[in-house]
Amino acid sequence: MARFMRLDVTNTLLDTGILPLFYNGEVETAIELVSACVRGGARAIEFTNRGEMAYPVFTELVKHFAKADPSVILGVGSIIDAPTAALFLASGANFIVGPSFNPEISRLCNRRKVLYLPGCSTENEISAAEELGAEICKIFPGESAGGPGFISAVMAPCPWHRLLPTGGVDATEASIGEWIKAGAAAVGLGSKLISGQAVKDKDYDGITAKTAQCVGWVQSARGGSVFSGVEHIGLYAHKSTPEALSAWYEQTFDLKRKEGNSSFFVSGAGAGRIEFPKAVAEAPVHLAVRVTNFEAAAAKLQAKGISLKDVNLKPDAKSGYLDLADPEGNLVHLLWLPKR
Incomplete structure (x- = not known):
């Protein structure tokens, strides 16, 4: 069961401006990766459903952080159907992310007051998702959908959109700044933030430092003072x-x-x-x-x-x-x- 309500998660994502996402089949490594991102200033972390060990590892993550740091908001990504979403919700997922928009998942998450970030790549998909209660839409794949130009184009007639691009966002000041200034509410960062080499080298301090930089770059791009x-x-x-x-x-x-x-x-x-x-x-x-x-x-x-x-x-x-x-x-x- 989710510990954080939909609006709590929404406000957290809008505040910090980044959503780190990754998959790892080892519980201890996954714990270290989440902890590294949290130390850097991220508060919501997406664990992607991209491997056979996704469910058991996520379950252990929820158990661990419920005691070690209850402020950490854990969610699950790469969810494409309602039964899988229900399974992870029962295990403590605080938000659900999908590569595509599924109305059944929207209804399920609305019933449970859980945030659902559907994957959209057109204005029609964004509008349809918002009609079913989507607070934030994931733009995926961000670069293929049109990059920052797509964000600014759809935000012009619909400034109420809250869009989170994933795919095509680099963990650099230039890339993050371009997306945020185009109108993105936040950005999703996967392997550009949590690289395979960093995981292999157990460079958790490096991931923490890069996360902190990304959070700072978001705030700077928004025009806020350091x-x-x-x-x-x-x-x-x-x-x-x-x-x-x-x-x-x-x-x-x-x-x-x-x-x-x-x-x-x-x-x-x-x-x-x-x-x-x-x-x-x-x-x-x-x-x-x-x-x-x-x-x-x-x-x-x-x-x-x-x-x-x-x-x-x-x-x-x-x-x-x-x-x-x-x-x-x-x-x-x-x-x-x-x-x-």
């Missing part, structure tokens, strides 16, 4: 201890506190966190500015004559302090985290 807002404020304990100071905020405002290796974090249901570093600095506070693409953000600052120091790059987090304080003497650092 600087997305304040991620947290860091308060230094000059008159008490980090533990005591963080405990005060936790108890006073009914927030949740979590201890890490170098600091305590306090947060609630809303956006933003407070960090209490264990190491004391002369500055009263530091500010963390969240970015959608760390490398692009660093380049923008460099163009303004501002460099980064103490840069720390990890698959699941990237940070670096500006080499100058703000006018009040406060420290500022960039922070990239997977989009969750």
